[in-house]
Amino acid sequence: MGVEEPLRTGVRAARPSCFLDDHDWLTLKADGGGPGDLPHNEARAHVSPAELSIIFFGQLCLIVAAARGVGWLCRRFLGQPQVVGEMVAGVVLGPSLFGLLLPDLQAAVFPAETKSILFVGAQLGVGLYMFLVGLGFDRSHFRGNARSAGAVSISGMAVPFLMAVLLTPWLMGRDGLFSPGLSSFQASLFLGACIAITAFPMLARIIHERGLSGSPLGSLSLSAGAIDDAAAWIVLAIVLATFGGDASVAIKAIAGAFGFAALVLGPGRRLLRPLGVRAERSGLDQGLLAIVLMAFLFSAFVMDWAGMHAVFGGFLLGVAMPRGTLAKELKAKLEPITVVLLLPMFFTYSGLNSKLDLIASPALLGVTLVLLAASILAKFGACWAAARLTGQDNPTALGIGALMNARGLMELIILNIGLQKGIIGVELFSIMVLMAVVTTLMASPLFEAVYGRKARERGELGAVQR
């Protein structure tokens, strides 16, 4: 093309078709997104490659700055962990604050055409994050005080699902919360998983950082949190596998996802073992890193393709990886860029979909308060009661409840999957984002109040870090 182009006018507008320009494939076009938006909308926006690049670098700079800035404020003035600030930063950058105060500027910084890039960065970020969570997953978490751990984990699962079953008919009677295509069984399962999930990585970090791993509180929370999270993810997998209409989708999801999971955790684990041996010998060189990343991308691809989500692939591969030097160096090489650059993209993407102003309507405010109270009661309350009933003292039981109640990033991941797959609408999504932020914000001060202060006086607790 362009070779035989006979015209040569000498002005830029007439350059031959072999030049990349505004009409080329790189140009992104986006609809406004409203229901009245026809496919052939006249007011279609155009972003040229040059603009895309400029917006991308500016946007990412703002995202990292907001994550660190709000994170620092939360650490400094509220004694909160960094991740809480980053969750809040994502919501702040979205329509709930930045978009409400400065709608034009917000639209200029986050034009619709660039959201697919944020989306992909977010997918890669949570996929790698769950890979790192899997990598740090330790079977010893399941050990510990068996009777109490069993009771805490079972009630931390059963009560949330029971609560979900009770609330679902009421929620399904309202428009725009659950997808009309969802059965009430599926809706209950999804809502139950949302209430039951725990910010396991955050919980594990708090416990390790404060030297509580060996205490009843530490071992109980770690084992119960791990069991509950595993259960919530399996339930989510069942919802995803059965949602979407016909049987072939469900068969593909179940056969693909569960078959692949069995392959990764069985023969996959053995296949990966030589990588661990190689790392012990010569460290994590670029060739080895490339192999691990290929395995990660393939795993994420298969789970995504089967109709589940990339995070399952990442987590499974992380669990199956050999431990030792390889796991340690993978964490050292991948964690910084994942946490500093990619996860803030996820928080922002999630925040751009959160419309907290919707919740301000009288009708939804009621739903929000009910769901918030129900979530706290079903998780904090149930875990506290189970620990008390199996003989733990009150501060320990309250401490366990406070930690198990934090939903953190894990909740945001489940909610984004639900929104992306069309299981829930923007309103329920926004309500549950608020629930995730509130329960995560509660965790540190609550834990300090009910357990930390006294334990520190007894000398059983390390200093608060980060």
Next chain:
Amino acid sequence: MGVEEPLRTGVRAARPSCFLDDHDWLTLKADGGGPGDLPHNEARAHVSPAELSIIFFGQLCLIVAAARGVGWLCRRFLGQPQVVGEMVAGVVLGPSLFGLLLPDLQAAVFPAETKSILFVGAQLGVGLYMFLVGLGFDRSHFRGNARSAGAVSISGMAVPFLMAVLLTPWLMGRDGLFSPGLSSFQASLFLGACIAITAFPMLARIIHERGLSGSPLGSLSLSAGAIDDAAAWIVLAIVLATFGGDASVAIKAIAGAFGFAALVLGPGRRLLRPLGVRAERSGLDQGLLAIVLMAFLFSAFVMDWAGMHAVFGGFLLGVAMPRGTLAKELKAKLEPITVVLLLPMFFTYSGLNSKLDLIASPALLGVTLVLLAASILAKFGACWAAARLTGQDNPTALGIGALMNARGLMELIILNIGLQKGIIGVELFSIMVLMAVVTTLMASPLFEAVYGRKARERGELGAVQR
């Protein structure tokens, strides 16, 4: 939106507008790219978020696999450095091979809608890469045998630009090579920069790896390569600043880019110094990494916004960063992911734009052979002659010529900037990509033949690595 949605039909197709679906902003739409493609094309393709995620993970897995696979083949059977294989892998994945043999499969793996994501990944990759190059930049490279170094660097610059001046009228007489909006002065400068550029990072690595830093060949090549590359980038900056029509664009580019460069290298360097002190004290923690990444993204954003390119921002910031622990740990944390994951995205993006089949036409084959011969003559020939005339022995002079002649990744970066900004068309782009691959492929065997074998016999050369 959707709150007051009165209809509730119970089928998925009619779910309220608050659900993300195929009509939402996440959906990417792409034109076919041909000149007859109207903005309101009926056959617009749609990629839903779920599909985008699946394609992204599959595509990236294939890209990393191809880069490592072809890289391994080139190392194992041709004795070439990894980067040569990765350049070839990018071309292989594009329309020149994969697309020629299996057009349908290639189009399914690289649908037009996903290319903006590859583009952004590539921009981030080369930006970070040039940041790392700047970080490794060492003023001692400019030292060494002054008379020879001066002669080699001046002829390695003057002869390529002279050659470009001679060839430009002939090339501009053909359609589709240079933009019609380009003056012959600008075209000569751009072509001259393309011929003059050296794969400096590759050259530096070969010289350091083989323990040649102290030899005449090492110090000469390093200083001449650094000077020539700096000159080529400045010339490119001038072309970019003056290309685009009116004076305001040029003023913005010159004031913005050169002003920012002065700021970064002057007060910026002092502002960054405390980061180095902090790193010496407590290493590169996540907070410090975030600050450096913000500075990098901001630098890339400013240079991009001024009408230059993100790579200038990355390189400048790298040069201005404090040395010591900070530089060492930044390299350790950022290099693996940049080299293993992001640069292959750049090579693939570049390869998708390369259409080597175009070159097969009789008319372009002639242009290709002339440009290839001219590039080799002007760089290899000129550097060799200058070294000989200033008293170097013949093997040393030939070795210098062989190393300076490799264009590598640097050439691909310049070419992609030229294509993106509309300075050159796909045909000249493809021809010069071939030139970059051929001159880079030549370097290692030529260096071995003219210098390496004898030097190794004399015990002056370390073993070949990588």
